[in-house]
Each structure stands twice: as structure tokens, then as C-alpha cells.
Amino acid sequence: MHEHIIHSHTDECPPPGGFCRTHELNIQLLAALYAVSRVLSRSLDFNETLRDVLRVLHDEAGLTRGLISVLDPETGKLNIRTIYTPEGPILDDNQYGPGEGIIGLILEKPRTIKxxxxxxxxRFLNRTQIYSPELPFIAVPIKVGGDLKGVLAVQPEAPEDGLLEERAQFVEMVSNLIGQSLSLSMAVAQEKSSLLEERDLLRRTVRHQFGFDSMVGRSAVMRRVFDQARMVAKWNTTVLIRGETGTGKELIANAIHYNSPRARNALVKLNCAALPENLLESELFGHERGAFTGAVEARKGRFEQAHGGTLFLDEIGEVSAAFQAKMLRILQEGEFERVGGSKTIKVDVRIIAATHRDLETAVEMGDFREDLFYRLNVMPLFLPPLRERIEDIPEIARHLLTKIGNDQKRKLKLTDMANRRLANHEWPGNVRELENCLERAAVLSDDGNIDVDLIRFPSVRERTTPRPIRATASAPPENFHRPAVNPNSGGNSEVDIDDPNLSEKERVIAALEQAGWVQAKAARILGMTPRQIAYRIQTLNIEVKQF
Incomplete structure (x- = not known):
């Protein structure tokens, strides 16, 4: 191995009236070092930074044909990352294993080679075919925390002049700076990779959570709603979700967004009924600095935040007539101005609106603009109230109990009688009321088993009429309800207490009716003790008739 030999100089240094060559080189290299430090602090794009460093070495330090190779932790080889020649940067995919050429020697034993x-x-391989055989060559290891991470190699642009050692020390300093930059770049890359993995996991979780296959409800009317939502999710069509409070309008909006091409962008939500008109305008459209008292800085509104994604406007039927006109413009043109601003802003936003109001009646009465209604009502989805899909209650209850049980860190279970009690409530608050009812019952349950006595309602609104029976050829209209009749009763109107379609409450009421509301007699009809039927009357909230 040829090492640099320091030559002795007999010339006076510095010469009279000037600087010696060593001093001049140090001034040149100091300026180049400053330029390298500026390059390394300017960008987190490591490849771009490395190219700029080699360019500075070429332009300001007289060190040309720069090469930087980075260690591949999987193969254990040095991969060439970038090369800079007098003609500019070039691409090269050569690799160096331990002991292969001069660069491979550094991989084998990290040290400076001159x-x-x-x-x-x-042993100089010159695989890149860029180095002049008549000129010197310097290669130094790039280390991070004492570990080899790469190699920096350069070639002075002039033959050996006795200052190779000084140039090698300078290249070592540049290598140390590159090592620090590489360490930061590796940390940023690792953090970015971690964040991307977390983002992708969250996207998969959200897509599964709000997937149509994960939505609860197997009744025909809900399957029809899910099918319509699945079809409209593929397009940018405006959707108007209608239904009573607590029917799950926001869940449908979530499912549409997260199963649409816009799922990678934001879903921004706003309850229009929660804010007064002056705040609603600022919240939706944003405001400029000084637009009103307290506006100390400009702020983006929900429309700008939702650019490229979806904006969910809940309770759209509650906005004032004046604000409806402003809403109409952005729906038609996709543009608006911030409060206090004059610059027109264009956005690409999909609108999903929801309301529990009868908008057709509101239009007839002049409370809601007809043109805005037609803009919103492109694809209407009607969510039925819970009382119209009683068959979904057991599945919804199981889903909600799983959610509540996860919060309480225990398993919850409904008894059959509790399920029957749920099925006999009118549910004016729909699924939200059902969830509150089950959470209240779970709190009151010591062992996680929820029996009928724990199913309580703030105000009792249960069905007291039996369910309709299947119509026969001579049956009355479908909306006519009548109890099941025992065929052995001689034509009277007594209810068959063995009818499997009857709920527990309906069976007890039927037995009491047959027994003339004598509890002991009704208990014998049902095969119970008087104490048992008294318990049923109390827990099922049956009002006892007095004669």
C-alpha cells in the first residue's frame, strides 16, 4: 500500500510578501468546509444533499470525481449512492464487498487510505472508469456512532504537490459531517417508515371498522340502504342522509367516505345546528386575520380542510335562509371567499349532508330553499327508525354490548327475557337510546349478565298490543293487528299462550286476561308459582287491572 510521504521543504514559509502553499490551501479548504456545512444543513433529502456536497468539493476544494457509497445492512456490501465528475453527476450501480479494491479494503478495515x-x-480496480491513473486518490470511512456506514472517495485535480496529508484531513472532516447528516437522515427515514406503517394500519382498521360488511343490520330495509350506500360510495355524488335522530346517519357517512376513492384524504364533520350563524360561516369558510374581533390570525375553514376529501354536514336542515344562499354557491361553483377576505378559493370537496327534518315540507313552507334542496338531494338515503326493524335489535344489542364490554374490560350477556323486553319498546331515540339503555344496564350488573330487571327506560313507551299474525285468504288488510286465537277455544278471542310468536310480556298479559286478572289463577295457567308471576308483573312493567 502506497502511503503519502511528507516531503521536506527548504523554501521559507511563508515567503516574503505572501503566503506559503499550505496556508493558501487551508484558506481554500476552510471556505469549502463552510460551504459543505451549509449544504448539509439545507435539506433532509439525503441523495440530493450528497450530490451537492460532491459538487462543492469539486468546485471549491479542487477534489474532483467524488464518490459516496453506503453500506447495505442486508448484503453487507457498499453500494455506490452518487458520483460527481467534471462533467456533472452520473449514475452507477457498482457494489464493493470486503477486500474488493481500495473501497473494499475500507469495508474490511475502516481507515483512511491515501x-x-x-x-x-x-489493487485499485477503477470499476467506475472515471479516475485518472496519474493523479492521487483519497478514500475515508463514513461512520455513525463508531460504526461504518459508507465511504467517501475523491481525487485531487492536480498531481501530488506535497499537501496530500492536508487534503486527506479535510476529507475526513467532510466525512464526519456526512456521518452526522446520514445519522439524521436515517432517523428521519425510520420515523417516516414507522409513521407510514401506522398510517396504513389505521387506514386498514378504519376501513374494516366502517366497512359495509361490518355494519350491523340484516333486515331487508337496512340491506337496501347498505347496497345504495355501497354503490354511491364509488362516485363523487352528493348524498343526503335522512332519518330520525339516533338512526346512524353519521355511521353511514363514515362508511361512504372510507369506502370511496377519497378515503386517503380527510373526512371533516360539522354539526350545523351546534353553532350560531355568525360562527357557522367562519367555521365553514374560514376567516382572514382581522376579519372580526379576536381573529388574530388567518384560519382555514372546514371546506378547505376537507379539500380532496369529504365534508359531512349534519343537521343541514337547521341552517338559516341567509346562510342557505351561501351554501348554494359553493355547492354549485365549488368556490368561496373567507370571512373578511376577497380572494376566491376553489376546493374539491364531496358533500354528505344529513337531516332529521322533513325538507319537502320545509320547502313548501319557505323555510328551506328549493334550489338548495335539489342540490343536496342528488342521492337520498332514508334510514328507518329502530321500531320499523325490530328484527335487527338482537344483533345490534350484541354489537353494542361487545363495545360496552370492551370499555368495561369484561364480557356482557343479555338473557332471553331481556331481549324480549328490548323488542317490546318503541325506541323513540332509536339506536342511541338502545345504546344508553344497555350501558345503564351494564353499569347495574354485578356479574355481566343483564336480566330483564336491569332493562329500564326513563319513560315507559312499550307496545301493549300483541304482534300481528300472518294473514290468511280472508284476512283483513296488512295493517290490521289481531291476537293469535286458540283453535280449541270454541271460537272465542282468547290468546294462545303457547304461541311461539308471543313475547314474555304478551304471554303473561294473556294469562292474566284469561284468569280475570287473578294472579294465582294466571300462575297456574303458566305453570308458575304466585311469587314468580308477581315478579314477572313487576319486571315487565305490567299495569294490573283492578275489578
């Missing part, structure tokens, strides 16, 4: 003349070193 060649006075490339042609004198038989």
Missing part, C-alpha cells in the same frame, strides 16, 4: 498515484496501486 494514494500518491493511482497507477502505482495494483
Amino acid at each position: 494514494l500518491v498515484r493511482v497507477a502505482d496501486e495494483p
Whole structure:
């Protein structure tokens, strides 16, 4: 291995009236070092930064044909990352294993290697075909925390002049700076990779959570709603979700967004009924600095935040007539101005609106603009109230109990009688009321088993009429309800207490009716003790008739 030999100089340094060559080189290299530090602090794009460093070494330090290789932790080889020649940067995919060429020697044993003349070193491979055999060569390891991470190699642009050692020390300093930049770049890359993995996991979780296959409800009317939502999710069509409070309008909006091409962008939500008109305008459209008292800085509104994604406007039927006109413009043109601003802003936003109001009646009465109604009502989805899909209650209850149980860190279970009690409530608050009812019952349950006595309602609104029976050829209209009749009763109107379609409450009431509301007699009809039927009357909230 040829090492640089320091030559003795007999010339006076510095010469009279000037600087010696060493001093001049140090001034040049100091300026180049400053330029390198500026490059390394300017960008987190590591590849771009490395190219700029080699360019600075070429332009300001007289060190040309720069090469930087980075260690591949999987293969254990040095991969060339970037090369800069007098003609500019070039691409090269060469690799160096331990002991392969001069660069491979550094991989084998990290140390600085200086060649006075490339042609004198038989182990110099020159795979890149860029190095002049008549010029010196310097290669130094790039380390991070004491571990080899790469190699920096350069070639002075002039033959050996006795200052190779000084140039090698300078290249070592540049290598140390590159090592620090590489360490930061690796940390940023690792953090970015971690964040991307977390983002992708959250996207998969959200897509599964709000997927149509995960939505609860198997009744025909809900399957029809899910099918319509699945079809409209593929397009940018405006959707108007209608239904009573607590029917799950926001869940449908979530499902539409997260199963649409816009799922990678934001779903922004706003309850229009929660804010007064002056705040609603600022919240939706944003405001400029100084637009009103307290507006100390400009702020983006919900429309700008939802650019490229979806904006869910809940309770759209509650906005004033004046604000409806402003809403109409952005729906038609996709543009608006911030409060206090004059610059027109264009956005690409999909609108999903929801309301529990009868908008057709509101239009007839002049409370809601007809043109805005037609703009919103492109694809209407009607969510039925819970009382119209009683068959979904057991499945919804199981889903809600699983959610509540996860919060309480225990398993919850409904008894059959509790399920029957749920099925006999009118549910004016729909699924939201059902969830509150089950959470209240779970709190009152010591062992996680929820029996009928724990199913309580703030105000009792249960069905007291039996369910309709299947119509026969001579049956009255479908909306006519009548109890099931025992065929052995001689034509009277007594209810068959063995009818499997009857709920527990209906069976007890039927037995009491047959027994003339004598509890002991009704208990014998049902095969119970008087104490048992008294318990049923109390827990099922049956009002006892007095004669």
C-alpha cells in the first residue's frame, strides 16, 4: 500500500510578501468546509444533499470525481449512492464487498487510505472508469456512532504537490459531517417508515371498522340502504342522509367516505345546528386575520380542510335562509371567499349532508330553499327508525354490548327475557337510546349478565298490543293487528299462550286476561308459582287491572 510521504521543504514559509502553499490551501479548504456545512444543513433529502456536497468539493476544494457509497445492512456490501465528475453527476450501480479494491479494503478495515498515484496501486480496480491513473486518490470511512456506514472517495485535480496529508484531513472532516447528516437522515427515514406503517394500519382498521360488511343490520330495509350506500360510495355524488335522530346517519357517512376513492384524504364533520350563524360561516369558510374581533390570525375553514376529501354536514336542515344562499354557491361553483377576505378559493370537496327534518315540507313552507334542496338531494338515503326493524335489535344489542364490554374490560350477556323486553319498546331515540339503555344496564350488573330487571327506560313507551299474525285468504288488510286465537277455544278471542310468536310480556298479559286478572289463577295457567308471576308483573312493567 502506497502511503503519502511528507516531503521536506527548504523554501521559507511563508515567503516574503505572501503566503506559503499550505496556508493558501487551508484558506481554500476552510471556505469549502463552510460551504459543505451549509449544504448539509439545507435539506433532509439525503441523495440530493450528497450530490451537492460532491459538487462543492469539486468546485471549491479542487477534489474532483467524488464518490459516496453506503453500506447495505442486508448484503453487507457498499453500494455506490452518487458520483460527481467534471462533467456533472452520473449514475452507477457498482457494489464493493470486503477486500474488493481500495473501497473494499475500507469495508474490511475502516481507515483512511491515501494514494500518491493511482497507477502505482495494483489493487485499485477503477470499476467506475472515471479516475485518472496519474493523479492521487483519497478514500475515508463514513461512520455513525463508531460504526461504518459508507465511504467517501475523491481525487485531487492536480498531481501530488506535497499537501496530500492536508487534503486527506479535510476529507475526513467532510466525512464526519456526512456521518452526522446520514445519522439524521436515517432517523428521519425510520420515523417516516414507522409513521407510514401506522398510517396504513389505521387506514386498514378504519376501513374494516366502517366497512359495509361490518355494519350491523340484516333486515331487508337496512340491506337496501347498505347496497345504495355501497354503490354511491364509488362516485363523487352528493348524498343526503335522512332519518330520525339516533338512526346512524353519521355511521353511514363514515362508511361512504372510507369506502370511496377519497378515503386517503380527510373526512371533516360539522354539526350545523351546534353553532350560531355568525360562527357557522367562519367555521365553514374560514376567516382572514382581522376579519372580526379576536381573529388574530388567518384560519382555514372546514371546506378547505376537507379539500380532496369529504365534508359531512349534519343537521343541514337547521341552517338559516341567509346562510342557505351561501351554501348554494359553493355547492354549485365549488368556490368561496373567507370571512373578511376577497380572494376566491376553489376546493374539491364531496358533500354528505344529513337531516332529521322533513325538507319537502320545509320547502313548501319557505323555510328551506328549493334550489338548495335539489342540490343536496342528488342521492337520498332514508334510514328507518329502530321500531320499523325490530328484527335487527338482537344483533345490534350484541354489537353494542361487545363495545360496552370492551370499555368495561369484561364480557356482557343479555338473557332471553331481556331481549324480549328490548323488542317490546318503541325506541323513540332509536339506536342511541338502545345504546344508553344497555350501558345503564351494564353499569347495574354485578356479574355481566343483564336480566330483564336491569332493562329500564326513563319513560315507559312499550307496545301493549300483541304482534300481528300472518294473514290468511280472508284476512283483513296488512295493517290490521289481531291476537293469535286458540283453535280449541270454541271460537272465542282468547290468546294462545303457547304461541311461539308471543313475547314474555304478551304471554303473561294473556294469562292474566284469561284468569280475570287473578294472579294465582294466571300462575297456574303458566305453570308458575304466585311469587314468580308477581315478579314477572313487576319486571315487565305490567299495569294490573283492578275489578
